Amino acid sequence: MNLIVSKLKEVLYSVIPITVIVLILNFTLTPLDTPLIIRFFIGSLAIIIGLSIFLVGVDIGITPIGNVMGSKMAKSNKILIVIIAGLVLGFVISIAEPDLHILAAQVEMVTSGLIGKGLILVIVSIGIAIMLALGLARIVYNIPLYKILSVLYGFILILALFSSPEFLAISFDASGATTGALTVPFILALAMGVSTLKKDSKSSEKDSFGLVAIASSGAIIAVMVMSIISRMDKISGSLDINTNSSDLIIAPFIEKIPTISKEIFIALLPIVLIFLIFQKVSFKLSKRSVKKVLFGILFTFVGLVIFLVGVNAGFMDLGTALGYKIASLDNKAYVIIVGFALGFVTILAEPAVHVLTQQIEDVTSGYVKRNIVMITLSVGVGIAVGLSMLRIVIPEIKLWHYLLPGYIISIAMTYFVPKLFVGIAFDSGGVASGPMTATFILAFAQGAAEAIEGANVLVDGFGMIAMVAMTPIIALQVLGFIFKIKSKKGGIESDIG
Template sequence: MKRENEHSSYVKERIVADVNILTSKLLEVVLAVLPITIIVAILHFTLVPLDTMLMIRFMVGAVFIVVGLSVFLLGVDIGITPIGKQMGKVVAKSNKLWIVIVAGLFLGFIISIAEPDLHILAGQVETVTDGSVPKLLLVVVVSLGIAALLALGLVRIVHNIPLFKLLTILYLIVLAVAIFTSPQFLAISFDASGATTGALTVPFILALSIGISMMKKDSKASEKDSFGMLAIVSVGAILTVMLMSIITNQDELSGGLAGNQEVSDGILAPFLYESIHITQEVLLALAPIVLIFLIFQKISFKLSKASFRKIITGLFFTFIGLILFLVGVNAGFMDLGTELGFSIASLDNKAYIVSIGFILGLVTILAEPAVYVLTTQIEDVTSGYVKRKEVLFTLAIGVGIAIGLSMLRILIPELQLWHYLLPGYLIALGLTYVVPKLFVGIAFDSGGVASGPMTATFILAFTHGAADAIQGADVIVDGFGMIAMVALTPLITLQILGLVFKWKSRKGGIPNHESR
């Protein structure tokens, strides 16, 4: 009887704790989504009146996003992250190179091929290119690249290969291959690298790398190696898409912007339509993770019944939350994003599209689920040395600049994507040699997480709408490439933040972490 009462008390305490966490996350997400909702409403009532049906769907979508993101983040905390950490420990304990490589290849492929953001981007590429680049082909090609580079990233942690040296080599290879890649595929390849580090991939890969790093005796090396994995795997997506374009000899792509007419009318119809296939995609996305967890629980993890049930509950929350979030974004935000981009770009004063693009970039990043996961882990791993709010603010500035520059590229036909990417990556790589090494991993990881589902849907739709409205702009060449810019600018802005920390440490403002 006493044991039953203790168990009942424990269950109640756990439920209360989970409810408190969910409430705090709900408040945090409301404050994150509110700015973009307010900005769109202001634009609707002042500068560009939008279709009333689209606005109602946008507001309904905002509710879906708030609830979905809150539940998803709770699920990640108690489900996905513990699985990733346990997997990392198992891989590290093996102490055999071939096991590390095979684990990286296997986990990288199944996590990437399940990433909802990648499916969103691949679907948009297939639509805009009139089927020239099939969705399944792009998903498989990107997943192969992620698998290969995840294996390389795990080897780097185990064998203490400096991140900045590895990134320098990888990006020099990217720049060399880019010479032989067409402008259309250049944009798509860099966009793919950003889209693949999304809501599902980020928490798992971060937890995996942290799990391996925790096994190290050197705490400073462990802290540094906890970050940088996302930066490495992102390169895999870029390289494989570029190589695909060279091997298939697809130099020119043609297509345009097409709406989804059968679901464009009504308020509830788009939500019902999206919920069916999104539920299937999320189910397929989570199935491999659940299967891996169950297999390793039997042969290796051997967690207690309470821990096992908690992780299963977390996976269920992740499933429900991700469905609600993606339904809200796809059904409520995408059509309005295209309409908003087209309407603002059609105005006589073209300064509006650049400035509003900057503002939207500034606030959209606050609603990205992967950003919350990364910034929280940065604060946790560094024991509060790097504050979450500082990273968020710097990240928001970088993404705002990225969207503004992307709008400028649409307005000026002579301005090509590589004009941004080449000097941008050279600056980012140059900074890796002078900033504290902890910030190298943080910056390059942040570039990957900045381009999540909100960016891959709402902002990409906004960019496509703007490109469709501007005479002389190409929806494929100019419409894509925005995610690439979003993935680039945080590499620079967050490393500059690292230089600020370095300067402060020399002035005696904070503890000296120069050796990091």
Template sequence: MSFLTVIVSKLKEVLYAVLPITVMVLILNFTLAPLESSLIVSFIIGAIFIIIGLSIFLFGVDIGITPIGKAMGKTIAKTNKIWVVVIAGLLLGFFISIAEPDLHILARQVDLVTSGLIPKASIVIVVSIGIGVLIATGLVRIVFNIPLYKVLSVLYLIILVLSLFTSPEFLAISFDASGATTGALTVPFILALALGISSLKRDSKASEKDSFGLVAIASTGAIIAVMIMNIIAQTDKLSGNLDQHSADSVSILGAFLHELPIIAQEITLALLPILIIFLVFQKFSFKMSIKAVRKILTGILFTFVGLVLFLVGVNAGFMEVGTAIGHSIASLDNKSYIVIIAFVLGVVTILAEPAVYVLTHQIEDVTSGYVRRKIVMFSLCIGVGFAVSLSILRILIPELQLWHYLLPGYIIAIALTYVVPKLFVGIAFDSGGVASGPMTATFILAFVQGAAEAIEGANVLIDGFGMIALVALTPLITLQVVGFVFKLNARKGGEVRDVQ
């Protein structure tokens, strides 16, 4: 396929993804939540940025980030030395996580909420260490063929024990951190790394199953790291004020121009470690042709441009609209509107998450079309829709606490790992991390905080945290249920394929 054909193909795919949320916001503007004309113009410009940026980003990932991850995975696996696998996992996990833009967004929010008590740098470093340790663990699991459900059972048992000693405020932050670390940049790399290592296995079934699950294992590292930090620091109560920006003080284009250099700098710092690691591996191990190296470097450049455009569109065009819509609808007398619209917005927002497209395509490729991406996407949409609705219910009903959702939710998710096809266990837990990307962490978070601001008795800061955690939880259950249905259908139809 030619360069132009691929870009047009990506553009069509992204248009189908972003148009539903754009149409939804415009409908709300003319019905339940009238918006200022300047906000609508910003939103439309932001949508254009997102469509162009996401198309370029996905193309860049295909020809740049994914090949690097696969090559590194194969190189690490070929050494047949466990210490190389562990050290490589630690270093790659740390540098990829510390570069993730979503983590920096969350860390900035934590810094704000705690009035600087928990600095942004400490959250980023602590979470990145946790991710590094768990990626190393995940790579060892693949090498030694340790079943994923057993590893996840142990990890979530550790989390359950730690949660007993963690303050309620940090419980939300720790689970949100796990969603934030598996963002648009981290996920493609981790997926490719797992695919590179598992592809060298002689057993094709084991290779297929082990291609998934590394994102799931890595995301638990963020939860455990933040919990341990809270227990050691013994920080109990969070305080602070939500930063308010005046829409009138900045022009429409001014908001985009303000975000552009900030995000460009963040993405430069994000991609630099990946570029350096690739060049070091190329010199001493890969020995790729000049043509292949040039293609990968071009891919990194496209990834940079696409991610910058995408995040500028989200931050400058979508966030303020999300807050305004959430506030307007929550202010209505009939509170059922906010719950229903939260569900619909959750459904349409997940369609525009960049990492979701990377994962769903890999699922279809690895399973040779057996697990169709449309089924995975539909299940994710339903799960995330319910998650956003549950977040709103938590604001409306003060007695509802985050652990009332998380504890039974994760018990159900872990229990299902013992009865569903093992391929779906990896897919489901990877999807949980992938669902909570930049669109969710900005637009939906802004929507939920806007609703909390309008509802009497709600705490904007405390109720804001925890939404990402719920978005990361629900796909674990919905996709494993899909796997269970696949299993039942395979038995009824007498299919030869071994889904276990």
């Protein structure tokens, strides 16, 4: 019960800031239709309840499976088992990720079904699976993270030259969306398990970071390769903006339940089957432990269904309508200012960011204070969303104008920053682009893109998650430099490499 209450508090802090901003805008700049506002509040409530139940389920069901899998892989001491397990687990855990489901549904809707939701889910999950296996092999063979990231992002930049602008935005967004509330705890648990193969505790600590970063690069590569092979360029996208919605309030929620329940059941079924097979063959957990894990998976299912119903039927409609209305105002500065505010409060309230900032303070023995990290991330992500809105207002600014220099700086910094910070920084990109970014702010950006003349919803409406995911990489590596300078004075630099 205490676990549910603590998760409820975490999620409540995530949703309240956006709700307050919506209410302020509704009574000032952009009055919205009453049924739309009511559906938004019902959707918000569903998100709070659903995400809380889901996070409890992840804690008692999904994460323990990751821990047991990781430790069994470590005990086997066989690289082939590690790679095969990485491939299978990477695929099944990614295809169940709620943030990825939201993004894939948005892509399908904007392209009028030309790029199907199922296609995005499968392609991205294959990319995650391959890179997760590579990341686990890196830990076993002790290959430095910065070298792997240099090669991967070098390859991504080459692929970007041949990818269409539409797929460039979707591919980087997919990277941010895959590292969500389900995938990250599971991958971190696997990394911790496999890194225990190391005899050296310092290298083991460093290797427990960075796996999320390697895995998420698989999403970018997979979508870009799909774009090049299929030659699906010059796709146009549009949105049906519901600024004056119908009087239906409850019906949209009820309509979504059967479809979403079926999708989540199919997505979670492989995880249950893999667990039960391994329990029979290898795990040999107690009956009580097995019941607890299965109960956790049931919580995960129920929470996911409630969360996604709330998102699809109430939350995103208002985000899209709000973006459209604000971007339709004569003064385009409003959409940039509101974008910055949404980015600032979203990251400030993201539960996973609180975990990350505490982790950084612990690892650096209090040298880098969590409040400094939090403010740095909030300002950084606010700027990232603001810049995304500027790109929509001025369509001549392309996504690669931001991402190319951003990732070149990010990779260049890995050669100079303490190596522990490289893993933390790249992992934090996924942490920053959480449920609120993938839902409300993505919908807001697409609504704005639909309103601006000359903007393409598919090219300009996507890419925002990519910006949010990139900012913490630079921000935290800058903090790594600060720590390096401080630690030289204190003579403790050798502890973190």
